[in-house]
Amino acid sequence: MGDMLTTRRKEVLAAVVVGPMLAAVFLIAFGVSAQSQGVQQQEVPNNPAVPAPPVQPIPYSHKTHLANGLECQTCHTNPEPGALMTFPAASTCMACHNTVAKDKPAVVKLAEFAQSQQPISWVRVYSVLPGVQWSHRKHIQAGMKCETCHGPVAEMDAMAMVTSVTAMGTCINCHQMKNAKTVCNTCHLWP
Numbered sequence: 001m002g003d004m005l006t007t008r009r010k011e012v013l014a015a016v017v018v019g020p021m022l023a024a025v026f027l028i029a030f031g032v033s034a035q036s037q038g039v040q041q042q043e044v045p046n047n048p049a050v051p052a053p054p055v056q057p058i059p060y061s062h063k064t065h066l067a068n069g070l071e072c073q074t075c076h077t078n079p080e081p082g083a084l085m086t087f088p089a090a091s092t093c094m095a096c097h098n099t100v101a102k103d104k105p106a107v108v109k110l111a112e113f114a115q116s117q118q119p120i121s122w123v124r125v126y127s128v129l130p131g132v133q134w135s136h137r138k139h140i141q142a143g144m145k146c147e148t149c150h151g152p153v154a155e156m157d158a159m160a161m162v163t164s165v166t167a168m169g170t171c172i173n174c175h176q177m178k179n180a181k182t183v184c185n186t187c188h189l190w191p
């Protein structure tokens with residue numbers, strides 16, 4: 001874990017230095033023509049190569065559940081201080097699965113989690129490096145939709161990181177487009 005973080009830090013660091021140079025080249029090459037044609041830049045670009053969805057302890061499908069009319073807030077609440085959207089307790093799932101599909105192997109496993117009262121060990125899909133200042137609430141209150149940052153969730157059987165929203169370049173780019181703050185200490189504790 002420590003090693004992984006160090007590698008990620010180095011990659012990000014390299015991106016911080018190389019990024020602006022590439023951005024300058026990109027802007028010269030495409031920026032001007034895009035602007036003159038009035039092409040709108042996507043607020044949160046998709047990942048060109050989507051990493052494989054992680055294997056989850058229970059194969060949960062957003063597509064199946066959202067097609068049944070469930071809303072995000074049923075399962076993802078945004079408690080104080082508002083940074084996290086959180087994952088549902090197994091008991092939230094069992095409200096239906098005490099009866100729905102209760103003999104299916106995945107649901108039997110779900111029932112075991114519920115009985116043990118342990119939180120289900122979901123593997124994270126989107127995450128930023130520890131120490132980065134982040135708040136879901138600030139963004140949701142400013143009118144942003146889940147789908148802007150997490151893609152077409154209602155069409156996904158297995159959740160994967162379809163957008164680049166966790167990359168620093170994406171954060172800063174949208175902040176620039178929407179006239180939000182871009183000084184380093186908006187998102188970092190150091191000045």
Ligand code: HEC
Pocket residue numbers: 056060061062065066070071072073074075076087088122123124125126127146147150153154158159
């Ligand atoms: C019935 C419960 C339920 C509903 C409704 C639901 N989700 Fe989820 N969501 C989950 C569970 C369980 C996970 C963890 C497993 C996974 O990643 O698929 C999850 C994971 C996610 C993740 C990945 C988080 C991460 O970084 O690991 C995102 C993003 C997400 N949901 C967005 C949404 C959005 C947007 C909606 C509404 C359009 C929604 N969810 C509705 C249960 C739900």
Ligand code: HEC
Pocket residue numbers: 058059060061064065068070075088092093094095096097100101104105106107110
């Ligand atoms: C509002 C009711 C409801 C809630 C809440 C709910 N589900 Fe479901 N779930 C369903 C329905 C309906 C199906 C489709 C059943 C079918 O096709 O036979 C389903 C299907 C499933 C399946 C597939 C079962 C199979 O193998 O066919 C799994 C796994 C599952 N849900 C897990 C979860 C988990 C995990 C949660 C909590 C994060 C959850 N469900 C919350 C209603 C619900």
Ligand code: HEC
Pocket residue numbers: 072076083084085086087126127128129134136139140144145146147148149150165166
């Ligand atoms: C402005 C972009 C943005 C919007 C809008 C947004 N998210 Fe996120 N989401 C993120 C980022 C960035 C992370 C990773 C944050 C971290 O590492 O703590 C994340 C992480 C998550 C997670 C996993 C960790 C957690 O507990 O926060 C869930 C679940 C999630 N988002 C669901 C949602 C739902 C549901 C909505 C809509 C109500 C939503 N998100 C709106 C950017 C966004």
Ligand code: HEC
Pocket residue numbers: 043044128132133134135138139142144148149165166167168170171172174175178180181186187
């Ligand atoms: C889709 C556009 C968008 C994306 C992507 C986005 N932001 Fe923001 N962010 C905003 C806007 C707009 C505001 C200003 C909200 C307001 O004025 O209340 C904001 C506000 C914030 C704030 C609060 C600043 C303050 O003054 O309190 C923080 C912290 C923040 N963003 C961090 C991030 C991080 C970290 C990321 C990337 C992981 C990110 N944002 C991605 C649009 C975005």
Ligand code: HEC
Pocket residue numbers: 008009012013016127128129131132166167168171172175181182183184185186187188
């Ligand atoms: C709008 C939010 C935002 C702003 C403003 C911002 N960053 Fe970041 N920064 C991030 C995010 C998010 C990450 C983590 C990326 C990841 O998880 O891969 C990060 C990571 C980093 C890292 C590597 C990891 C670490 O924490 O050591 C460095 C170095 C860095 N940023 C420097 C800067 C500098 C210098 C500025 C000011 C010019 C700046 N950042 C402004 C969001 C921001």
